[in-house]
Each structure stands twice: as structure tokens, then as C-alpha cells.
Amino acid sequence: MPSMKFHIQFPEQKIKEPIIYQIGHEFKVVTNVRRADVRETTGWMDLELTGDSTEIERAIVGLRKKGVIVDPIELNVVE
């Protein structure tokens, strides 16, 4: 089953929301957080999403709709 690695960043006002839990329930993807730093004013996570490609795409759209910045694990690669 396909899996992809992402770096996601939460805006300050979304830090207290259980967004990863919600994504796991709203879409057929397994969320696997490998590294994270969540503080009062910022939060980011490196995570893996596993599932059908279409479900991963839907989950990314869902994260973005919640105000989360979603980038590949490499961050910006267009130089």
C-alpha cells in the first residue's frame, strides 16, 4: 500500500485541535508521526500517511482545508 512522507505545520490558532486524530477518522489513511515539535506558538510534525493514493490526496486536501501547511518531507525543493 502506498505511503508518503510529509512535513506539516500548524498555524498558532490550530495548535490545540486534534487534527491528526480527525484526519485518521475522516479519511482511510494511517497516520504515523515520527518527529514533532508542538509549542504554544507553533507546531510541526514529520509524518507518514499510508493508504490508497486517492485517499492520501484527499487527506492532504483535508489538512489544507483545516489551515495546515502541507509540504513534502524535503520542504521546498524548487530552487
Added chain:
Amino acid sequence: MATMKALVCRECGKEYPTKAIHVCEMCFGPLEVKYSYEEIKKNISRKKIQDGPHSIWRYADLLPVEGPNFLGPHAGMTPLVRAKNLGAHLGLDELYIKNDTVNHPTLSFKDRVVAVAITRARELGFETIACASTGNLANSVAAHAAAAGMRCYVFIPGDLEAAKVLGNLIYKPNVIEIEGNYDDVNRLCSEIAGEHGWAFVNINIRPYYAEGSKTLAFETVEQLGWRTPDQAVIPMASGSLLTKIWKGLHEMKYVGLIDEVRTKINGAQAEGCSPISTAFKAGRDFFKPVKPKTIAKSLAIGNPADGYYALKATAESKGSMDMVSDDEVVEGIKLLAQTEGIFAETAGGVTIGVLQKLVKNGTIKKGDLTVAYITGNGLKTQEAVIDAVGRPVRIQPSLVAFEKTFKMGKNGGGDS
């Protein structure tokens, strides 16, 4: 040679073989090259370097390649210019410009990193090299691939200016314009790098590619007579260049080429894309991604991969960071051109603008030996200064008209 020990995760320290991988499978942290400095120390010397090729490859012992077949034989050893005029203008006694506007073959510092990336890619058995780029990187990858006889794929956003596309097409790579915004291009390239067996220089080859930037530190030290500067001013896009210059300076100490590193590292960004400088000035050790809006396109990376590490290196060195407006970028380009005869692209304007600020606010002092890193040629971004350089003086084709315009007598003299 083969002084590489392993790839190592910058976060958890897990080690990997020196293959085309870039992310730690354990914690997803970025990988970088680990060397056997004790082994290198036995074989390296100032004389060996000075007797080596007039290129980055004189420092091959400290680069992530096995050798001896180096691609990109002309990259590096660019002039370190004693900038007396600009120094006098700014109030600095010892200012130098590290002038990568004349780096070969494509007139930007990217030729250093690409030469290392393509050499390592060939050593790892790749026949196809690729990158995602809006300018300098694409030029350099396409040129190096042509010279090396490798297949080349360059991915660019669909709305890139015609001149920049031409700069790539002339080398006849496969140029793919991707419809969609920056995020779409970014994401697709990451996926292609994961799916195809290609050497994507700034993705799966990135641990090797990034090491090429260290040569700017090596050359600076050698050209200064084997001493480090007091201050370095470095433009930041991903933050990798600054991080690697810091690493390069320390490696020279580890292998016994110099006794101490006394350099304060200073980062420069444009206000329209300054996630790293903004974090530094706010006293944060993390940055917030931004949507870039600046004429300094070669620095326009809103979510920089090495931003965290650039903040860390600057703090370790007790250096500083700052940012300048687009108007100040243009003024910086003009100032460098009109004092030193060096025409820099917009990133150079950022460096000079921030240098000026750091001198004004007392961060860089009159007696500090200072090096400003100018990373690309102004011919690449002429559109940025086209409205700021005036027009030629137009006259009728007669001697009288010429002398009248310039108020000259028969014996010459008398500028208008």
C-alpha cells in the same frame, strides 16, 4: 580518496551507507555526509591543495566523492576581490567580495554544488540527472549534464519567464513545464524523485550536492592566506549555503589546515521572503513558512529545508541576520557595480544591502575582516534593475553635438 564514512541523520544520528538516500527512515530527519577527519588529516596539506587543480577539486579530500573522475572541472576558484572602494564607502578597512558571478560554467555558485552532485551521481551509477528549479540550478544542471553526456530532466513552473526557459533549453535537456502553483511543482518533483531511478540533485542526491557549498569556505580561507574572516555575510534561500560555509570552516580546523575559526556568520534575506531572518530577529529557533514576494527570486524559498540549521549555525557563531526591501536590493546591486565593477544578480543586492545594514547598526565593525558572498551574475536578472539604471545620452552624429553635450574644450576634459 573515499574519505566518506557514512550518511548520518542530522537529528537522531543513525548512520546509512553512502547511497542515493536523503531522509532518515527512523525519524525522517535529513541526512548529511560524515567523514573520517583523522584519515583525511593524514593525507591533506596546504601544499597538496595549492598543487591541485585550479577548481573546487583541489579540495576533493573534503568532498563526498570517491574520484578520480571529477565532472564539472571548471567550477570554483573564483576571485576573492579586495573591495577597497566599497569598503571605503561603507566604512570598512578590510572588505572582500567572494565573486561567484564568474563561476563556471553558468555564472552562479550553483556550479559548485552541481559539479559535486553530478560527480557523485555518476559514481553511484546514474545515467539521468534531474532538478526542480526556477533559474540558476536548472542552468547549471543542464550545462553539466550536456558536458557529461548524461540525460537531463529539468522541471520548471509553467509561468517561468521566457529568458530563463531559454537559458535551460540551449543545453537541450528535457524541460518540463508543470501547470499549477509552486506547491504543486514542489510536490510532484518530490514524488518523481521517489518513484524514478534518477539522480535528483536537490532531493535524493542532496546530502552530496549541499557539500559543494563548503568549497566557498575552503577557497576563502586559502585566498586569505590560511585564515578565517572575522565576519561573513551570506545570502539565504534554503539556508544550506550558510550552514555549509560554517561546516567547511570547521572542517579546515579538524584536519589541521588552520588553528582556529573566528568567523561570525551573518545571514541575508529579502523582506519579501525572510522566514529565517524574521525568526532570528524575533529570537526564535523555529521559522514560519511564508509565500515569497520579492524580486530576489533565487532566494525565494518560503519553507526552507535548512532554515533551522541556519539559525543554529548563526547562533553558534554569534553572528546575526537581517533583511532588506526590494528597493534596497536594487541599490545594493548598483552600489556593488559602481564601486567594484561587479554586476551581481538580485541575491547579490540582498547581500550588499544587509552588509550595509550590519555595518550601520554596529554588528560589523570598521576593523573586521569581512567577506561578502556574491552568488550569481547580474546578467541573469537584468529585469530587476532595468528601471533603475537610467538611459544612454542621445546625441546627433556630430563632434559639435558631442562636445556641447559633454561641455568639452579642444583639449578634452570637463565631464558633463
